[in-house]
Amino acid sequence: MKVSDEVAIEISGMNKWFGSFHVLRDINLTVYRGERIVICGPSGSGKSTLIRCINRLEEHQQGTIMVEGTELSSDLKNIDKIRSEVGMCFQHFNLFPHLTILENCTLAPIWVRKTPKKEAEETAMHFLEKVKIPEQANKYPGQLSGGQQQRVAIARSLCMKPRIMLFDEPTSALDPEMIAEVLDTMIELAEEGMTMLCVTHEMGFARKVANRVIFMDAGQIVEQNEPEEFFNNPQSDRTKLFLSQILGH
Amino acid sequence: MSEVHSMKDLTFVRREMLPEKEPPVGERGAIKWVRENLFSGVFNTVMTLISLFVIWYVLQGLLPWFISPSWGQESLAACREHFEELGQTLEQACWGVIRDRMNQLLYGFYPQDSYWRPNVALLVLLAGLAPVLFPSIPRKAVFFSLASPFIIYLLLWGGPIWTPILVAAGFALGFVAAKALNGVNPIVAAIAAVLVPVLFWFLILPPLANVLTSAAPIGLAFIASNEFGGFLLSVVIGVSAIILSLPLGIVLALARTSDLFIVHKLSVGFIEIIRGVPLIVWLFTASLLLNYFLPPGTNFDLTLRVIIMVTLFSAAYIAEVVRGGLAALPKGQYEGADSLGLGYWQSMRLIILPQALKISIPGIVNTFIGLFKDTTLVVFIGLLDPIGLTNSIRASTDWNGIYWELYVFIGVMFFIFCYSMGRYSLHLEKKLQREHR
Numbered sequence: 001m002k003v004s005d006e007v008a009i010e011i012s013g014m015n016k017w018f019g020s021f022h023v024l025r026d027i028n029l030t031v032y033r034g035e036r037i038v039i040c041g042p043s044g045s046g047k048s049t050l051i052r053c054i055n056r057l058e059e060h061q062q063g064t065i066m067v068e069g070t071e072l073s074s075d076l077k078n079i080d081k082i083r084s085e086v087g088m089c090f091q092h093f094n095l096f097p098h099l100t101i102l103e104n105c106t107l108a109p110i111w112v113r114k115t116p117k118k119e120a121e122e123t124a125m126h127f128l129e130k131v132k133i134p135e136q137a138n139k140y141p142g143q144l145s146g147g148q149q150q151r152v153a154i155a156r157s158l159c160m161k162p163r164i165m166l167f168d169e170p171t172s173a174l175d176p177e178m179i180a181e182v183l184d185t186m187i188e189l190a191e192e193g194m195t196m197l198c199v200t201h202e203m204g205f206a207r208k209v210a211n212r213v214i215f216m217d218a219g220q221i222v223e224q225n226e227p228e229e230f231f232n233n234p235q236s237d238r239t240k241l242f243l244s245q246i247l248g249h
Numbered sequence: 250m251s252e253v254h255s256m257k258d259l260t261f262v263r264r265e266m267l268p269e270k271e272p273p274v275g276e277r278g279a280i281k282w283v284r285e286n287l288f289s290g291v292f293n294t295v296m297t298l299i300s301l302f303v304i305w306y307v308l309q310g311l312l313p314w315f316i317s318p319s320w321g322q323e324s325l326a327a328c329r330e331h332f333e334e335l336g337q338t339l340e341q342a343c344w345g346v347i348r349d350r351m352n353q354l355l356y357g358f359y360p361q362d363s364y365w366r367p368n369v370a371l372l373v374l375l376a377g378l379a380p381v382l383f384p385s386i387p388r389k390a391v392f393f394s395l396a397s398p399f400i401i402y403l404l405l406w407g408g409p410i411w412t413p414i415l416v417a418a419g420f421a422l423g424f425v426a427a428k429a430l431n432g433v434n435p436i437v438a439a440i441a442a443v444l445v446p447v448l449f450w451f452l453i454l455p456p457l458a459n460v461l462t463s464a465a466p467i468g469l470a471f472i473a474s475n476e477f478g479g480f481l482l483s484v485v486i487g488v489s490a491i492i493l494s495l496p497l498g499i500v501l502a503l504a505r506t507s508d509l510f511i512v513h514k515l516s517v518g519f520i521e522i523i524r525g526v527p528l529i530v531w532l533f534t535a536s537l538l539l540n541y542f543l544p545p546g547t548n549f550d551l552t553l554r555v556i557i558m559v560t561l562f563s564a565a566y567i568a569e570v571v572r573g574g575l576a577a578l579p580k581g582q583y584e585g586a587d588s589l590g591l592g593y594w595q596s597m598r599l600i601i602l603p604q605a606l607k608i609s610i611p612g613i614v615n616t617f618i619g620l621f622k623d624t625t626l627v628v629f630i631g632l633l634d635p636i637g638l639t640n641s642i643r644a645s646t647d648w649n650g651i652y653w654e655l656y657v658f659i660g661v662m663f664f665i666f667c668y669s670m671g672r673y674s675l676h677l678e679k680k681l682q683r684e685h686r
Contacts, residue, residue: 057584076592084590094585098603098681107599108589160589 004033007066008164008195009054014063016046016053023049024060025219033163036196038206038227041216042242047199050216051166054197055086068163084112087157091169093149095141101128101152102137105159113160120159127155131185147178151185158189165189167198203247207231215239317341320348324647346648347658353642354658357478357633366469367481370404373397374488382673398492405477405485407469411461415454419446474552478633480662486552487621487666490559494620495613497560498567499606503597505568506575516568523565529626531558536630555627563620570612574605607681614674618667635659 009031016024024046031037039047052058053065056072056079065072067082096104105124109115115123128134131151133144141149150170157165167186171179183205190196190209200206206213206227213230215223215238223230223239231247234240271277287297318335322328322345332341347354356364377397380390399413427442462468477485504516523531535554543549578601586596606613628637639655642648 055588057587080590080592083588086588088588090581090584090588092579092581094579094581094588096582096585096600096604098607108591111595111599112590156589 006033007031008033008035008068009197010064010066011054012064014053014060014065016049016058016060016062023219024053027063027221029214029221031164031195031197033195034193035212036190036210037198037212037214038210039197039199039214039216040201040203040206040242041222045216046219047216048168051088051168051197051199054164054166055083055088057088080112084108084160085162086164086166087160087162088166089150089153089157089168089170091172093141093146093153093173095149095153095156097141100138100140101133101144104141104152105156108156109159124155124159127158128152130158130188131155132181145178146174147181150174150178150182154182154185154189164195164197167196167200169199169201171200171202201246203231215242217242313339314342317344319343319345321345323349325649325651326647342654342657343651344654346642346651346654350638350642350648353638354479354635354655356481357638358476359478359481360470360472360476363470363472366404366407366472370401371484373400373404377401403469406472406474408471409458409462409466409468411458411465411468412454415458415461416450419449419454422446422449474550477552479635479638482552482627482632482634483621483624486556486559486624486627489556490563490620490624491617493556493560494564494567497564498613499571499602501564501568502571502575505572520565520568523561524569528559528562528623529629531562532626532630534558551630552632555630555632559620559624563616566616566619567613570609570616571605573612574607574609575601577608578604607678610674610678610681614670618670621666621670622663635662 007030009029011027011029014024014027015022027050039050041047049058053060053072054067059074060072068085070078070082072078072082095101096107099107102121102124105128106117106120109120109123110117125134125137128137131154133148133151133155136144136148136152141152144152154165154170170186171182174182179202183202186196186198186205187209198205198210210227212224213227214221215230215234215236217238223234223236225235230239231243234243288294319328319331319342322331322343324345325343328343328345352361352364356367359367374397377394380386380388380394396417399417403410403413423442423446426445427438430438430441501516501520504512505520507513507516532555535558536551539549539554582600582604583596586600591599625634625636627634631637633641636659639652639659642655643651
């Protein structure tokens with residue numbers, strides 16, 4: 001797993017407020033192509049908000065965010081362009097319940113990329129096979145288990161052929177038995193060299209897959225390091241406390 | 250204590266999983282249902298008996314009035330004579346009035362030799378609605394649905410065939426213009442979609458229609474709106490307003506949930522003003538006040554004015570119902586659509602509205618049912634809907650003094666319309682429930 005020196009995402013001096021609450025403070029982060037970054041931290045530390053800023057589900061008020069060379073501003077054209085290149089998976093999957101699995105996967109390629117329907121369906125089946133649920137293609141999301149739904153959500157994002165994937169606590173709403181199947185899919189994706197930013201509490205996944213772990217607290221990046229160093233030799237007291245709490249039992 | 254515990258063996262290992270079994274015999278079938286639902290205890294048994302008595306009491310009072318051999322009678326006096334001959338002492342209905350005045354109740358003063366026109370129009374309406382209401386019908390049939398309003402207009406009002414064709418052509422031109430300009434700029438396309446047909450209708454349509462009519466005078470005899478009456482009038486007003494108010498209501502709901510300040514405020518203002526004033530006031534506005542604002546000499550059809558008012562009125566209600574549906578969707582659906590790069594209109598059309606409308610079905614149909622019954626209010630501005638006709642029927646010497654029979658008939662007719670709408674809404678809800686889960 002190699003990391004190139006081409007920049008995928010460049011965030012500099014970024015600040016964000018919810019009303020008067022300063023939720024992200026002076027974020028500086030450069031993500032290189034092919035990097036697998038795990039972001040962890042206590043709840044309310046701003047880690048979800050950070051990755052949601054990258055595809056403009058949240059608006060930032062100060063600083064700049066460049067994604068694949070395009071700057072995020074309020075220009076709708078730029079936003080739609082970036083969103084079609086950045087895939088996202090949510091904690092609650094956010095599949096469209098009124099569409100079949102296949103329709104969920106072909107919708108955006110057909111309407112945003114203007115792919116012919118037949119081609120879009122072939123691509124969708126390819127990715128559904130990759131996440132190992134091609135036989136569910138004609139069912140509705142409500143008929144699938146949580147783990148299967150999350151794998152569909154990953155396939156749905158991949159159908160847009162994104163260059164970057166964002167994961168917002170993808171396994172937090174799943175039963176323990178289903179977490180493994182989703183993590184396996186994500187690991188496979190990482191091995192293919194996808195640029196990934198992942199907010200998660202799965203420290204095993206972080207150790208195995210990440211090439212960088214970022215720890216956030218109170219809207220700031222407190223510490224970032226390679227996983228080996230981060231887990232075995234944390235520097236700040238806040239990180240030590242956090243790690244002792246989540247790894248303590 | 251610990252010794253007692255240690256003596257008990259708490260380990261357990263299941264070697265075989267249990268198979269599924271049927272419930273015991275006494276716990277299934279019709280007998281169980283009757284026992285559980287009607288006679289499940291002393292109190293419920295007493296309640297069941299009392300209810301049965303009340304039902305019997307009401308029916309024994311009503312049924313003799315309803316079941317009355319008076320269908321053939323020619324006047325109220327003839328009815329009374331007939332009952333006397335039969336030696337009936339109880340008060341009984343005189344159904345002869347319904348037979349005698351059926352045509353008037355259904356068509357108002359529509360010319361008798363043209364009754365086939367509304368009849369065919371009704372068939373066209375049903376055929377046009379079918380592909381919209383039942384998706385199992387082939388999609389191509391939707392083109393007939395699009396053409397049906399123009400066919401229905403031609404059948405009901407008549408006049409040269411060219412006017413409805415040219416009006417339809419205006420819509421087609423707008424569509425073509427929008428399609429052609431969409432690649433250039435979506436806003437220009439939207440403006441063209443409105444401007445092209447309007448210009449066409451006002452500048453090109455009147456002279457062109459004249460030329461075509463003098464060249465090829467095909468058409469039906471013109472029948473003015475003031476000859477419409479009875480259920481024909483109710484259905485014309487009700488169905489037009491229902492069909493027009495749904496899209497308008499959806500647009501208002503989207504505007505009200507929009508981030509654009511002025512669009513939002515305009516929509517809120519419109520909805521609150523329309524909703525805050527009784528429909529009857531708006532109908533009086535339509536019939537009296539609009540004449541002051543229109544240039545003198547313009548003849549703006551009263552029925553058309555009423556249709557517009559009723560449409561605006563129910564659109565305000567629909568907008569609020571749909572807004573409820575929009576608010577009920579989880580935020581994740583909006584974010585899911587956004588994260589895939591879908592634009593606003595795409596995500597509304599493909600993701601948000603299909604789900605929001607599904608949630609709103611009971612409320613929307615509820616509004617439609619209310620609207621349809623409210624069409625009877627037009628009696629107050631002098632239109633002859635079925636209620637209005639009861640007065641003119643009573644004005645004849647034959648039927649002077651007849652009330653209940655007419656109102657019961659009108660009530661039953663309205664009930665049939667509204668009940669069908671309610672059943673369709675239930676069917677749709679169940680179907681969508683099954684499909685989406």
